[in-house]
Amino acid sequence: MTQITVHRILPMAKRFLAKVVASGDAVIDATAGNGNETRYLAELVGDAGCVYAFDVQQEALAATAQKLGPLQSRVKLIHDGHENVLQYVKHPIAAATFNLGYLPYTDTGITTKAQTTIQAINAILQSLKCGGIITVSVYEGHDGGAESSALLAALSQLEQSVVHVARYELINQRNNAPYLLLLEKLK
Numbered sequence: 001m002t003q004i005t006v007h008r009i010l011p012m013a014k015r016f017l018a019k020v021v022a023s024g025d026a027v028i029d030a031t032a033g034n035g036n037e038t039r040y041l042a043e044l045v046g047d048a049g050c051v052y053a054f055d056v057q058q059e060a061l062a063a064t065a066q067k068l069g070p071l072q073s074r075v076k077l078i079h080d081g082h083e084n085v086l087q088y089v090k091h092p093i094a095a096a097t098f099n100l101g102y103l104p105y106t107d108t109g110i111t112t113k114a115q116t117t118i119q120a121i122n123a124i125l126q127s128l129k130c131g132g133i134i135t136v137s138v139y140e141g142h143d144g145g146a147e148s149s150a151l152l153a154a155l156s157q158l159e160q161s162v163v164h165v166a167r168y169e170l171i172n173q174r175n176n177a178p179y180l181l182l183l184e185k186l187k
């Protein structure tokens with residue numbers, strides 16, 4: 001079988017997370033949704049670690065709980081907006097992940113929004129360890145690119161001696177392909 005080197009966005013985000021998250025770490029899934037990334041993080045942190053998983057939709061947290069099965073003991077499911085993250089997370093954290101847009105296959109109209117996403121990223125940066133990362137998978141289709149534009153404008157202003165912000169994308173994809181933002185805290 002051919003070995004893939006240029007990964008799509010979500011597998012690439014997972015690879016970055018796997019590189020920095022160790023057993024026993026505290027981490028955040030800021031957009032739990034159906035729980036795919038929550039489960040992946042729960043596997044990475046092990047029994048001694050903790051995943052804080054946020055979603056504003058109770059149905060999403062129920063789907064995440066189901067996806068976790070016995071791994072739920074490693075996860076705190078939080079029914080609140082990620083912009084309130086510092087009310088819940090008191091430990092230094094190793095990593096956080098965001099998957100922006102709508103929960104697929106639902107018609108609730110609930111989607112992430114620029115203002116609260118930026119507020120959450122700034123808050124998480126305060127509790128992120130040096131060398132810790134935030135991955136943000138960004139889709140432009142859900143709101144005509146408004147959240148994406150506001151996010152790029154805000155993150156490009158972050159102080160470069162404190163945080164590196166990189167963008168990873170496949171440039172030959174059709175139909176509003178997502179891209180990945182990767183933030184690494186330097187000090």
Ligand SMILES: C[S@@+](CC[C@H](N)C(=O)[O-])C[C@H]1O[C@@H](n2cnc3c(N)ncnc32)[C@H](O)[C@@H]1O
Nearest residue numbers: 031033034035036055056081082099102103112
């Ligand atoms: C694209 S989905 C996430 C997909 C998820 N990673 C999965 O595995 O299914 C985005 C999720 O963000 C949630 N969301 C929207 N605004 C939010 C907020 N302010 N705080 C936390 N979650 C939010 C939505 O309810 C939705 O479930």
